[in-house]
Amino acid sequence: MSTVGNSTNIFWHECPVGKLERQNLLNQRGCVVWITGLSGSGKSTLACSLGRELHSRGKLSYVLDGDNLRHGLNKNLGFSPEDRTENIRRVGEVAKLFADAGLICIASLISPYRKDRDACRAMLPDGNFIEVFMNMPLEVCEGRDPKGLYKLARAGKIKGFTGIDDPYEPPLNCEIEIQQTDGVCPAPNEMAGQVASYLGEKGFLQEQ
């Protein structure tokens, strides 16, 4: 068998190791867990906790963090409406690649606009985009203000800040909603457990 001449062509499109084979190797199914919500709503906390929970079960996941990606893939993007949309589009495309690679990809971004999130959902096979809405009251998020950004936004030093002078559009049909019970936020391991249970029920934690 030689690679010279026309016979080469058969190799160009033949790539027999595909998503199914990778999923069999990993004994799990690739998907995207998309965590959306206000700044300070606990997205990163849930992402890390879920990664820990999945790892303890021997499952391979990877967190795509909106802030972190702005230091790399998306470092040439700003915060204009077009750039925000492009930011989310790129994360959606990369999340799709990770899901295709067989991983449980955990994307953690404010992603305030419904149309941007829905565009990412549309990239994935049906059922493989799991939208998790951190439904925390603005007052709670602003009370936490882990990065001091709400303070800056209230002082007018940050413009177009989600929840203050830019809208957050809550999901209409998210798969999972995280919220307070009697005014108390769930602990990180409780939130992670809620998502991991969903993944288990839907069959993502085994190859079939």
Next chain:
Amino acid sequence: MSTVGNSTNIFWHECPVGKLERQNLLNQRGCVVWITGLSGSGKSTLACSLGRELHSRGKLSYVLDGDNLRHGLNKNLGFSPEDRTENIRRVGEVAKLFADAGLICIASLISPYRKDRDACRAMLPDGNFIEVFMNMPLEVCEGRDPKGLYKLARAGKIKGFTGIDDPYEPPLNCEIEIQQTDGVCPAPNEMAGQVASYLGEKGFLQEQ
């Protein structure tokens, strides 16, 4: 343990599942195998064959194909010099994420300019960017012309085609060079074996 108030902060940066933990789970080490060379030089053939070889050894790899990514992540890029550079930068950034996830990421792109490839190399930890140069004579590549692109370029219907009217800058210090022996190209499994042997020698096919 509650997520309300300042105590939340400790969770924001604590993400105890990192590259090392993922590598232990996979029993391999994440890296980027960057395959560069002329159109028709066998990059995709090697990428697929290597993916097959690694999978047969129980190793998780993922192919980032330049053409395929232009249908997704890079679909808003053309072929101007700036867009070509941005195309390669994005693939480099995504390859870096996959290596961080613990996978052996196989990137297959013409990537004709040395500075663009070196920029991707600089994103990775030392030794984790393995440049594979498909050193095939232009006549061989043009003779194969699997996509009919050389014919179009010679007819002037494609401008700026690498090897015809745009330069290919060969690597100066690539880790692996694939070339003909006595005018015969190596078979796909031979090329894959050469790269897999390198990965094995450098310790990428086990966790330590």
